[in-house]
Amino acid sequence: MSRVPQNLVVARRQRAPGFTIVELVVVLVLLGILSATALSRFAEPTAFAPRTIAATLRAQTHFAALTAQTNADDADLQLSPGGGDWIVDVAVAGASRRQAAVDAANTRIEVANGAATADVDATSSLTLTFRGDGELVTAMLGGTTLDPALGIELRVIGDSVHVTCLHPTGTSSATSC
Secondary structure, eight states: OOOOOHHHHHHHHHSOOOOOHHHHHHHHHHHHHHHHHHHHHHHOGGGGHHHHHHHHHHHHHHHHHHHHHHHTSOEEEEEEEETTEEEEEEEETTEEEEEEEEEOTTOEEEEEETTEEEEEBTTBOEEEEEOTTSOEEEEEETTEEEOGGGOEEEEEESSSEEEEEEOTTSOEESSOO
8 A cells, every 4th residue: 555755745734825826917907807897987977867867767757657556546746957956756645755866967858749849947847647547647848738648758868868758558668759
């Protein structure tokens, strides 16, 4: 029976634990790639503002339609600028149920309905009413009545353009109407 020489066993046990130079270089390269990606995202924080605003609008319209269905009563959604933010408020019978504020820096919201197009601004807020079954029944931009049957298209314009279509059924999608 052959035995392993004792000096080989001792040599293996005495080898210092740690990383090889190749492992360290690979980790540094990966960290460099990750940090370059992260820095590009933080370099211009408003680059994601249109996407965030459009997502908030879709979420709030969904909430308004569900609130109308749950309460079997009309739910109103109002979109207006205020204090450097876009304010989206969902109310039932005049009582606010949920409000979201999203930074409005370098963005504007354009509403299209059929051939008509106008901006939401301090004098023209957008008001949508969802019936108790969740359907979109009325839409007003300032003093102008919109036709919900055509769909209400919201374009959030900034560094990029993000479109949301509010369908007459009370649903919303990230597509043109």
